[in-house]
Amino acid sequence: MISRRGLLVQVAAMAVMPKAMAEPGRLSFGGSHEQGGLMVGRGEPGIRVTADGQTLQVSPQGLFAFGLAYDAEKPVLVAAQFADGHSETRDILPTPRHYDIQAITGLPEKYVEPPPEVAERMARERALITDARKRESAGTDFAAPLEWPCAGRLSGVYGSQRILNGKPMAPHLAVDVAAPEGTSIHAAADGIVAITDDFYLEGGFTLLDHGHGVSTCYLHQSKRLVAAGDAVRRGDIIGQIGHTGRATGPHTHWGLNWFQMKxxxxxxxxxxxxxLG
Ligand SMILES: [Zn+2]
Structure with missing residues (x-):
């Protein structure tokens, strides 16, 4: 039921709508509006854009990107200033999602409760990944839909609350694709290899930079077939499926980031x- 107060607010909102509607927007948005979605905005050359007050990198064509956090509940306010002085604001309301609970057992205990002697190594590796994800390069390879890195079975979905060997852990903010050991892993989009290395939790790890803070990562690889700094094209083979690091079976944990947001x-x-594989 709409309260009298709510009704008044609605009427007030409608009263200001005709003005907004009379001017067709010069901004458009692609990508996913859901929680955990990568939004791709399109404006015009020369625009300046902020999202919730944070200045976004804009390509010469007017392309920009931002993410909707997995638990985002409030709208993201996108404000654009056009070269001709016109300005436009949009509220991007993330569509709520329902996340599952996933219990995984049989993981070697050293990955669930890593021993103290690997703490330093893990911290160093985490810092390398965090640093690489701060980069804001000029590419716009994020603007096209991604390709799946390999054929296979979706064995883990995004957002699920993880219970590893009975211990509640952080939500799983990536997807898992299970495929036979040695299956080729392909680049999801054009990009530059930011990191490729063997890490404790991640195993054989590769991070690809697609520009504007957007990156994809590929974990648990048995073989890594690229080098840091390499330019890769969408579909290029970058490694092979394995179960290195914290993994119970051959799969790749495939992540998409907008800076530190997964x-x-x-x-x-x-x-x-x-x-299907
Ligand atoms: Zn995973």
């Missing part, structure tokens, strides 16, 4: 599940 790559692909 997004859902399955919402940035054309299909929500990978092709």
């Amino acid at each position: 997004l859902d790559p399955s919402r940035a692909t054309r299909t929500s599940i990978p092709p």
Whole structure:
């Protein structure tokens, strides 16, 4: 039921709408509006854009990107200033999602409760990844839908609360694709190899930079077939499926990031599940 106060607010909102509607927007948005979605905005050359007050990098064509956090409940306010002095604001309301609970047992205990002697190594590796994800390069490879890195079975979805060997852990902010050991892993989009290395939790790890703070990562690889600084094209083979690091079986944990925000790559692909292997 709408309260009298609520009704008044609605009427007031409608009263200001005709003005807003009379001017067709010069901003458009692609990507996923869901929690965990990567939003791709399109404006015009020369615009300046902020999202919740944070200045966004804008390409010469007017492209920009930002993420909707997995638990975002409030609208993101996008404000654009055009070269001709016109300005436009949009509220991007993240569509709420329901996340599952996933219990995984049989993980070697050293990965669930890492021993103190690896704490320093883990901290160093985490810092390398955090630093690489601060980069804001000029590419706009994030603007096209992503390709799944390999065919296989979706064995882990985004956002699920993880219970590892009975211990509640942070939500799983990536997707897992299970495929036989040695299956080729392909770059999800054009980009530059920011990191490729063997890490404790992540195992064989590669991070690709797609520009404007957007990156994808590929974990648990048995073989890494690229070098840091390499330019890769969408579909290029960058490694092979394995179960190195914290993994119970051969799969890749595939992540999509906007800076430090972990997004859902399955919402940035054309299909929500990978092709069958
Ligand atoms: Zn995973």
